[in-house]
Amino acid sequence: MAENKQTDANKRWQEKNREHTRYLRNRSTARSFIKKQATHDDIAELEALIADRKKLISG
Numbered sequence: 001m002a003e004n005k006q007t008d009a010n011k012r013w014q015e016k017n018r019e020h021t022r023y024l025r026n027r028s029t030a031r032s033f034i035k036k037q038a039t040h041d042d043i044a045e046l047e048a049l050i051a052d053r054k055k056l057i058s059g
Contacts, residue, residue, distance in 0.1 A: 034046065
């Protein structure tokens, strides 16, 4: 069974934009973990990591 044109276009886009695709996948995974599985300790650790990252990218 042939895939539809949109599926083919999506695959081509993903192949041309591998880094952005990886970014989107990782972001989705992180959000899902925080929303569905993170414990209080996990969230506290993530907050510290986020604060460090903000300092790093702010300059």
